[in-house]
Amino acid sequence: MEWETVIGLEIHAQLATRSKIFSAASTAYGAEANTQACAIDLGMPGMLPVLNAEAVRMAVKFGLATKAEITRRSVFARKNYFYPDLPKGYQISQFELPIVGPGTLEIELKDGTRKQVGVTRAHLEEDAGKSLHEDFHGMSGIDLNRAGTPLIEIVSEPDMRSAEEAVAYMKKIHTLVRYLEICDGNMQEGSFRCDANVSIRPMGSSELGTRTELKNINSFRFVERAINYEVERQIDVLESGGSVTQETRLYDTDKNETRPMRSKEEANDYRYFPDPDLLPVELEEDYIAAIAKTLPELPDAKRKRFQQEYDLSAYDAGVLTASRELADFYEATVTAAKGTAKLTANWVMGELAGVLNKQGLDIGASRVSPEQLGGLVLRIEDNTISGKIAKQVFEAMWAEQQDADSIIEAQGLRQITDTGAIESLIDEVIEAHPKQTEQYRGGAEKLLGFFVGQVMKRSQGKANPGMVNKVLREKLGSS
Amino acid sequence: MHKASVAELSAALKARKFSSEELVRAHLARIHAQDSELNSFITVTETEALAAASHADRLIAAGEAGPLTGIPLAHKDIFCTRGVRTSCGSKMLDNFVPPYNATVVEKIADAGMVVLGKTNMDEFAMGSSNENSYYGPVRNPWDTERVPGGSSGGSAAAVAARMTPLATCTDTGGSIRQPAALCGITGLKPTYGRVSRYGMVAFASSLDQGGVMGHSAEDTAYLLGAMAGFDPKDSTSVDRPVDDYVGGLNQSIEGLTIGLPRQHFGEGLDPEVGAVVEAAIRQYEKLGAKVKEIDLPNSPLSVPAYYVVAPAECSSNLSRFDGVRYGYRAKHPKDLSDLYTRSRGEAFGEEVQRRIMVGTYALSTGYYDAYYLKAQKIRRLISDDFRQAFAEVDVIMGPTSPTTAFTLGERIADPITMYLSDIYTIGVNLAGLTGMSIPAGFAKGLPVGLQIIGNYFEEARILSVAHRYQQVTDWHTQAPPDAGS
Numbered sequence: 001m002e003w004e005t006v007i008g009l010e011i012h013a014q015l016a017t018r019s020k021i022f023s024a025a026s027t028a029y030g031a032e033a034n035t036q037a038c039a040i041d042l043g044m045p046g047m048l049p050v051l052n053a054e055a056v057r058m059a060v061k062f063g064l065a066t067k068a069e070i071t072r073r074s075v076f077a078r079k080n081y082f083y084p085d086l087p088k089g090y091q092i093s094q095f096e097l098p099i100v101g102p103g104t105l106e107i108e109l110k111d112g113t114r115k116q117v118g119v120t121r122a123h124l125e126e127d128a129g130k131s132l133h134e135d136f137h138g139m140s141g142i143d144l145n146r147a148g149t150p151l152i153e154i155v156s157e158p159d160m161r162s163a164e165e166a167v168a169y170m171k172k173i174h175t176l177v178r179y180l181e182i183c184d185g186n187m188q189e190g191s192f193r194c195d196a197n198v199s200i201r202p203m204g205s206s207e208l209g210t211r212t213e214l215k216n217i218n219s220f221r222f223v224e225r226a227i228n229y230e231v232e233r234q235i236d237v238l239e240s241g242g243s244v245t246q247e248t249r250l251y252d253t254d255k256n257e258t259r260p261m262r263s264k265e266e267a268n269d270y271r272y273f274p275d276p277d278l279l280p281v282e283l284e285e286d287y288i289a290a291i292a293k294t295l296p297e298l299p300d301a302k303r304k305r306f307q308q309e310y311d312l313s314a315y316d317a318g319v320l321t322a323s324r325e326l327a328d329f330y331e332a333t334v335t336a337a338k339g340t341a342k343l344t345a346n347w348v349m350g351e352l353a354g355v356l357n358k359q360g361l362d363i364g365a366s367r368v369s370p371e372q373l374g375g376l377v378l379r380i381e382d383n384t385i386s387g388k389i390a391k392q393v394f395e396a397m398w399a400e401q402q403d404a405d406s407i408i409e410a411q412g413l414r415q416i417t418d419t420g421a422i423e424s425l426i427d428e429v430i431e432a433h434p435k436q437t438e439q440y441r442g443g444a445e446k447l448l449g450f451f452v453g454q455v456m457k458r459s460q461g462k463a464n465p466g467m468v469n470k471v472l473r474e475k476l477g478s479s
Numbered sequence: 480m481h482k483a484s485v486a487e488l489s490a491a492l493k494a495r496k497f498s499s500e501e502l503v504r505a506h507l508a509r510i511h512a513q514d515s516e517l518n519s520f521i522t523v524t525e526t527e528a529l530a531a532a533s534h535a536d537r538l539i540a541a542g543e544a545g546p547l548t549g550i551p552l553a554h555k556d557i558f559c560t561r562g563v564r565t566s567c568g569s570k571m572l573d574n575f576v577p578p579y580n581a582t583v584v585e586k587i588a589d590a591g592m593v594v595l596g597k598t599n600m601d602e603f604a605m606g607s608s609n610e611n612s613y614y615g616p617v618r619n620p621w622d623t624e625r626v627p628g629g630s631s632g633g634s635a636a637a638v639a640a641r642m643t644p645l646a647t648c649t650d651t652g653g654s655i656r657q658p659a660a661l662c663g664i665t666g667l668k669p670t671y672g673r674v675s676r677y678g679m680v681a682f683a684s685s686l687d688q689g690g691v692m693g694h695s696a697e698d699t700a701y702l703l704g705a706m707a708g709f710d711p712k713d714s715t716s717v718d719r720p721v722d723d724y725v726g727g728l729n730q731s732i733e734g735l736t737i738g739l740p741r742q743h744f745g746e747g748l749d750p751e752v753g754a755v756v757e758a759a760i761r762q763y764e765k766l767g768a769k770v771k772e773i774d775l776p777n778s779p780l781s782v783p784a785y786y787v788v789a790p791a792e793c794s795s796n797l798s799r800f801d802g803v804r805y806g807y808r809a810k811h812p813k814d815l816s817d818l819y820t821r822s823r824g825e826a827f828g829e830e831v832q833r834r835i836m837v838g839t840y841a842l843s844t845g846y847y848d849a850y851y852l853k854a855q856k857i858r859r860l861i862s863d864d865f866r867q868a869f870a871e872v873d874v875i876m877g878p879t880s881p882t883t884a885f886t887l888g889e890r891i892a893d894p895i896t897m898y899l900s901d902i903y904t905i906g907v908n909l910a911g912l913t914g915m916s917i918p919a920g921f922a923k924g925l926p927v928g929l930q931i932i933g934n935y936f937e938e939a940r941i942l943s944v945a946h947r948y949q950q951v952t953d954w955h956t957q958a959p960p961d962a963g964s
Contacts, residue, residue, distance in 0.1 A: 039579055043799040045572065046559045046581060046678040048713050078795050080842070082819055089798020142803070271842035273851060276685035276792055278714050 001239070002203040005231050006211075007166045007196060008158035011173050012151050013183040014127070014191040015058045021126050021150035022049030022092065029189050037129070037144035043087030048277050051076075055150040056281060058182035059099045059124050060291050062152060065180055065298055066119050068103025070288055076124075076278045080271045084142050085129035093153075095272040098123030099281060100152075105176075106300065107168040112314070117169050118157030127151050146190075152182070158197065158208065163227040167220050170194055175299050179324045193218045198230045200238070209234075210244040214251050214258055226251035230258050302327055310334065310341035319349055325363045329370050336374020340381050347377060351394050367398050376404035389413050389461050416463045419471070422455075425463060426475050429454045440476050448472060480505055481641040482958065485550060485698040488644065492539055492549045499535040499549030503528050503593050506551050510595065510642045513962040516623060519636040521556045521566055521614045523596035531593040538591055546725075547705055548591030552645040555634050556597035557604055558584050558689070559678040567680045568600040568612040568630075571800045571807045571826035581678025582710045583647060583689050590705040595643055599633030602828045603797065604654055604682040606630050607900045610891050611830045618887070619662060620959040621925055625884040628658030628900070631692065635662040638692045641958055645702045646692045651682050652785050653880075653904025655690045656916035660879035660928020663918045665945065665955060666692040667699050670936045671911035672717035674703075675710030681796040683789035684715070686908040695955050696917065696945035700724035703938060719936065727939040728946040732766055735944065738773040738872030743903050743930075749882045751922035756878045759919040759929045759948065763876075766947060773868045773875065777860045781906040782898055784861070787841050787854035788909070794838030797831070833894065862910040869934045874944055877903055879916040879928035903930060913938050917945045918954040926954075 020027055023040035040047040063070045077095035100122035108114050127149040132141035154173060160166045174192055177183035185192045199211035214230060217223050229251075234244050249258040297305070299321050306317035306327070321327045326348075334344045352373065356366060376397065380390050385408060396407045408414055416422060429451060430437050440447045448469070455468045480488065480502055492499055507525055514520050528551070535549035559565045559577035561584075566572045580588070587594070601611040609617040609632025617632040619625040620640040627636040631648035635658035638646050648655045650668035659666025667690050674689040681687060689706065693699040704725060709718040737760065744753060764770055802808035802822025809821035827835070841850035868875060880900055890897040907914040912932055919929035929948075933941035949955050 042804060044577070044579075044805070045565070045567070045575065045680040045799070046577075046676075048677050050712060050714055080795050080798060082798065082801060084801075084803050084815065087799060087804060089801060090795050269844050271795070271839065271844075271847075273791060273795070273842055273847070276683075276715075277681075 003200045003231075003235055003238075004203045004205070005161055005163075005227075006158045006199045006201060006208060007160040007163070007227060009156045009160070009166060009169060010195040010197070011154040011156075011170065012127075012193050012195075013154065013173070013177050013185075015055050015150040015152055015182055016184055017052055017054045017058070017150050019052060020148035021052050021055050021124065023148055025148065027149050029186075029191075031145055033132075033141070033143040034145060037147055041087065041144055041148040043089070049092060049275075051278060051281070052150060055124055056099065056283075057291060058150075058180070059122065059152050060283065060288060061180050061182055061295065062122055062154070062177065063100035063103065064288070064292050064295055065176055066100075066103035066105055066122075068119060068122070069101030070283060071097055071099050071101055072283050073097065074099040074123075074281045076275045076281070077272045078275050081268045083128070083131075084140060085131045085144070085147070087129065087144060087147055091126060091128060092275055092278070093125035094123035097280075105169065105172055107165065107172050108318070109164060109168055115159075115165065117159045117165075120155045120157050122152050122154045125151050125153055158199075163224040163231075166196060166227055167224050170223055171220060172299075175322055179296055179299055181296075181324075187218045190218060194223060196223060196227055196230075198227055198234070199244070200231060200234045210246050212244065212246065212258070213248045215248055215261060217251055222251060222253055225256055226258060229256060233258065296324065310345070312341065312345055316345050316349065320345060323363065329363050329366070332370030333374045333377070336371045337377035337381070338374075340377050343381060344374070344377050347373060347394075351391060355398060367401055368394070372397055372403045379404050379408060383415055383417065383464060384408065385413055385415050386461065386465055389415070392461075413462060416459055417467060419467070422463055422467050422471050423475070425455050425458050426451075426468070426471055429458060430475060437476065448476070451476065481509055481644070482956075483644075484695060485547070485644055485693070485701045488550055489546050489548075493544060495539075499532040499539065499593060500529060502549065503532040503551050503595070506595055506643055509640070509961075510637075513620075513640050513642060516962045517618050517620060517636050517640055518615050519599050519617050519627075519633040519640070519642065520553070520596045521568070521599050521633070522564055524563055524594055525596075527563070528593050528595050535591050535593060545591055546701055547587075549593060550645065551593045551595050551643055552587065552647065552702070553595050553598045553634060553637050553643045554584060554587075554647045555600055555631055555649060557600060557649055557680045558647060559680070560584050560594070560597065563597065565597065565680070566613070567604070568602040568614060569826065569828070569831070570613040572680075573613065573807065575806055577678070579678060582675035582712060583706050584678065586706055586708070587647070592705070598631070598637055598646060601630035601632065601654075602831050603680065603793070604630040604649055604651055604687075605793070605830050605834055607653070607657055607897050608885070608887075608890065609633065609658070610887065611828055613828065616887055618962075619884045620962055621663060622884065623962060625886050625925070626661070628661035628880070628884065630654040630658075631666075632658045634692050635659055635664060635666065638662070638664045638694065639959060640962060644693060645698060647689060647702075647706070648692050649679060649687055649689050650904075650908065651686045651688075651789060652908050653901035655692065656879045656904045656914055656928065656930060657901055659692055659916040660930075661884040661926065663926025663928075663954070663957065663959070664692055665695055665699050665915065665917050665949075666690065667703060667915035667938065667942070668907065668913060669703065669707060669938055670717075670913040671908075672715055673707050673913070673936065673938065675708070675713045675716050677710055677712040681792075683792040684796060685792060686785075686789060688908070695949050696915075696942045697725070697728055697949070699915075700728055700942045700946075703942075707938075717936075722936075722939040724939050724942050728943050730940070730943040732763070732768050732944055732947045735763075735768040735874065736872045737763055737768050737770050738868050738875040739770060740773050740775045740778065740868070740875060740877055742775050742778040743877035747881050747899065747902065748878060749922065752878050752880075752882060752927050755920040755922055755927040756876075756929055760876060762948060762952065766951065771872055773872060775861075775864045775868060775906065777857065777864050778906050780857045781861055781909055782902055784854040784857040785901075785905045785909060786837070786898060787850045788858065790834040790838030791841045791851050791854075792838065793831075794835045794842065797827075797835055800826070830894070858909045861906050865906070865910045865912060865932075874937075874941055875932040877930050879903060879930040883922050883925035883927060907932055911935065913941060915941055915945060917948065918957070920954055
């Protein structure tokens with residue numbers, strides 16, 4: 001039988017507020033255990049939550065960016081369950097009335113097809129702490145630094161039909177939250193993570209199959225692998241006459257498999273009810289309109305503009321707008337290169353991306369500034385140096401953090417464009433290679449490349465390649 | 480000096496007739512003499528009190544004293560006090576010493592008052608007799624075989640026995656007004672949101688409200704003024720100016736319309752209690768007030784609605800007491816589930832466990848709509864009843880409690896009868912209104928309380944209405960014989 005995969009994602013994005021969602025404790029990552037948890041985060045008796053207005057603003061930003069309905073009156077609810085890293089015995093979340101209602105997001109697949117994915121809702125909630133199971137001699141340690149960190153949980157419709165679509169959607173959200181500057185997107189630190197609801201059904205069926213929930217997947221690669229594994233597993237189960245159990249499964253990255261996390265008997269009844277410690281969040285039109293004004297140019301719009309304004313391919317525009325920082329870097333470089341857009345794109349996506357990748361750096365940590373890189377592009381464009389020499393100049397710029405012109409001058413890399421100088425170089429080469437000269441003249445025109453190479457070598461790469469070609473043809477053909 | 484009013488004490492301190500230290504020592508002596516019998520204090524903070532008194536004396540000497548500087552009071556042991564155990568009447572918090580002060584505690588310290596100690600209470604404020612305390616029952620100073628009411632029974636008994644002129648207390652369903660009535664003192668529950676809940680251990684968050692107890696409306700007006708006000712640390716506290724409660728005491732009540740809810744004078748009301756309350760109302764008529772019968776048609780539903788909403792919230796609020804971070808922890812837990820069930824099973828008393836179970840049930844999938852949502856709808860209807868009533872009348876009066884103080888053990892095995900002791904007070908909490916109880920006389924030698932219910936944020940009005948009555952009657956000055964003598 002042919003099966004169709006149905007996937008919905010729940011993405012948890014940690015909001016980039018300085019303090020927690022209901023307390024003044026810091027949200028900075030990596031502090032010593034339990035040093036960033038105040039009495040409120042610890043769930044001490046009599047402590048009360050006070051909502052962080054910045055978290056609300058960020059959630060509204062997200063809603064506006066996905067063209068979603070912003071709920072004018074949303075309500076915080078308690079999700080009750082016992083766990084040692086959940087200090088109050090309940091998580092403050094939103095249930096019936098989330099701050100962001102239905103919206104949509106367009107994803108693009110590798111083959112260029114586009115697809116609309118529905119975003120059911122996005123709600124604000126607090127994160128739990130962490131249970132540490134190692135180094136406590138049969139006991140568990142609890143670190144509550146993360147308790148109370150603001151999250152926005154973004155729930156999609158079951159609109160995705162393959163792991164590839166799920167990854168494209170997740171990447172799209174990832175790009176978007178970073179554009180909006182509401183989440184740092186750091187997946188290793190858990191700032192951006194995802195649960196996947198996966199089910200299969202016979203191709204053509206309109207009913208949904210029983211789903212499993214894959215928990216806490218924190219990389220694009222693992223989302224793809226976990227979903228693919230789970231789809232195969234479900235197919236095996238159904239084709240061997242079994243049925244899929246609705247359950248939560250954990251993806252084991254080492255073994256590349258999913259396995260049940262908790263059994264049905266332990267399933268919780270969360271007993272949601274409105275949190276009486278918090279008032280409903282009521283948003284006024286003016287407030288929402290003011291936030292709308294602060295929205296940056298969004299990834300889709302920016303990509304379209306890059307294609308039109310800089311005459312880039314859809315692919316190049318997509319790469320360059322993948323993050324707001326990269327797009328900003330590119331545009332600043334184009335400005336410095338006086339509008340040489342295509343060549344700038346090649347350099348940003350080629351040499352610069354290469355070295356950043358190799359050194360594991362973000363664009364923000366580039367040792368070459370947009371102004372410096374633009375200066376280099378200018379020198380290629382005006383033939384001061386060749387593309388090949390430019391790579392050498394770029395390396396020096398990276399190492400010495402100087403601009404292109406100083407390096408070209410200091411190292412004498414200016415291109416030789418003087419006809420006399422090039423002619424004398426060529427004469428030397430012809431003189432040194434009588435045999436090849438004879439062969440060329442005898443019709444072995446393939447050897448032109450050899451001569452070009454020799455001349456370039458003799459000029460230490462500085463001779464203008466176009467001129468070398470032209471003069472070589474004249475000289476070799478003229479006797 | 481234990482029979483003097485707050486205004487008299489304040490004047491005497493400023494006139495240097497006696498020092499705050501002398502005043503505090505006198506009250507500590509009364510505590511030592513009486514409290515082994517009454518059991519109204521869980522913790523007496525003698526050392527801290529004497530230090531605070533001498534600090535107050537320095538302020539008085541420097542001319543920097545406010546009206547409450549150097550005046551002693553007791554805190555209900557539900558308010559967190561930095562460095563002083565805050566037990567909430569529970570074994571669960573017997574070892575709990577908060578590293579922070581409740582906002583109420585902070586404001587009272589800022590006013591220069593001296594804290595004598597922490598008063599006994601029903602465990603987590605759940606109860607109407609103060610028999611649900613881990614620290615044993617409190618006895619009513621008027622008859623030590625009887626209960627003082629609850630849950631603020633320790634505060635009420637301590638004020639009634641003149642061990643402290645003033646006390647803080649909390650009211651979720653009547654826990655200030657009912658013990659005030661049963662102990663013959665003045666107690667006021669403010670409008671929900673008037674007093675900060677920050678640092679007050681939560682029972683039912685949407686109903687809990689801190690308030691005041693004292694010997695008279697005037698005394699409580701002083702304390703309420705020091706406690707009330709917006710607190711950014713409590714999202715449900717209301718940002719509006721605090722009235723001048725003391726300054727407003729002498730408003731005239733000429734032409735005041737008093738509403739008498741039929742439902743508060745019917746079946747279940749002890750006739751002798753009814754007679755005392757009616758006499759008090761006739762007194763008001765003599766003073767120029769008009770009386771009007773009103774209907775609160777949904778009031779019979781207030782007890783069942785309350786016993787869904789309050790347990791539901793408590794089941795969630797008390798989840799934090801899990802033996803993990805503070806409070807009681809069972810010995811040698813064999814796994815996590817054992818840690819939870821034994822810590823909670825061993826440290827929570829029977830009534831607390833009952834309410835957690837009822838509340839958990841009411842919030843469960845499949846029952847939520849039938850119980851919790853329905854109770855919330857009834858709550859709105861009850862609020863609407865009051866709104867309509869206040870369109871016609873200025874204040875509402877009636878008995879605070881259907882009976883006088885009952886004997887220890889009489890109702891403890893019968894939760895429904897116990898719950899009915901709050902039948903006249905619970906509606907005020909469900910609607911979020913302000914209400915108070917003042918002494919109005921005696922039935923068979925036991926105090927009877929008159930309840931005065933005010934519209935939202937009309938604390939100043941009900942205080943002045945109570946004050947006018949206390950100017951022409953002396954019920955509030957009558958004290959029980961000293962215990963332990």
